[in-house]
Amino acid sequence: HYIVHAVCMEMSTFIPRLARCFSASAIKQTRFCYGLMYNEFGNPADVVSLQQVIVNDLQDDEVEIAMMVAPVNPADINQVQGTYPLKPKFPAVGGNEGVGRVIKRGNNVTMFQEGDWVIPCNAGIGTWRTHLVDSASKFISVTQDISVHFAATLQVNPSTAYRMLKDFIHLQPGDCIIQNGANSAVGQCVIQLAAAWGVNTINIIRNRPQEHLDELIMYLKGLGATEVITDEYLASHEMKELIKRYTHPQLGLNCVGGKSTTNLLRQLSRGGILVTYGGMSKQPVSVPTSAFIFKDIRCVGYWNSAWLEKSIDNRKVIQEMFDDLSELGRKGKLQTPRSVEHPLKDYQKALSSAMKPFNSTKQLLNLQDVS
Helix, strand or coil, X not given: CHHHHHHHHHHHHHHHHHHHHHHHHHCCCCEXXXXXXXXXXXXXXXXXXXXXXXXXXXXXXXXXXXXXXXXXXXXXXXXXXXXXXXXXXXXXXXXXXXXXXEEEECCCCCCCCCCCEEEECCCCCCCCECEEEEEHHHEEEECCCCCHHHHHCCCCHHHHHHHHHHHCCCCCCCCEEEECCCCCHHHHHHHHHHHHCCCEEEEEECCCCHHHHHXXXXXXXXXXXXXXXXXXXXXXXXXXXXXXXXXXXXXXEECCCHHHHHHHHCCCCCCCEEEECXXXXXXXXXXXXXXXXXXXXXXXXXXXXXXXXXXXXXXXXHHHHHHHHHHHHHCCCXXXXXXXXXXXXXHHHHHXXXXXXXXXXXXXXXXXXXX
């Protein structure tokens, strides 16, 4: 009798404890958001799909972010295809750039407040999702008096242009630079930043039907381009007369490769620097031996993701750059790129449009529109 009574008493206290345990943790519901995921490399149209993505529990040094807008960049496409140097772990969420709003912060996070706008300062975050939780150190704040589209496209192209103009040659007002791929997203940022700083630009573009060529030249000059020429003009005798109007460029920016780059570096002054940040032609950079020996030309590469990763411990430098770019945006000296916004459900259209040749319109995903 006493044994039965003791067991009953023990069970009467054990069962409520067990119930509290289950209600507190064991039956804790997993939270999900929506995101664009892929489980293998391949054609984005075949391997990317809209799925539910687990939202991790918030840790003390983390923030939860409601993503607002994220672009589809060429590097994002390459990453899905498996041709980009940064390889994600599967299953992976696409996207490396975008802007979101802090909605929760961990106990140890002091650099952000709830409601702050933030952008990634690391690649590989996976921004094509409605919510994400990650270390606060992987983000940097941006002011809210710029447009959402400007903020969403701030981390990659404007910062690439900014660093290339700042880090290789000490440019002064009146100096001249030369670049190919001038109508690319980075090229357009180079034009605007150089114009804001009083630096002349010689901008090389691919030839096209006259009507479209005239329209593009007018557009780039409207951004602040000093000269806009074709690859054919660059290789002609007329180029010698044009270059006489300016100090010979000390800095050349290359995102094309092949003959375009060889002809570009011939215009550099002695001791000039050729910075390569892309290879759209898929042709190697060919440098005449004489350029090294007699002109002391230096050829270097630039990768913005590597610069951001290297600088992550010096947040002040990163913050100053984004503050400078935001200020130029507020003053109208750096424009938001021409863009089309798609609701998340129309991601296939955004991906296919981003992959079309000669398409310089930025494709943006509205991550708040999941209807």
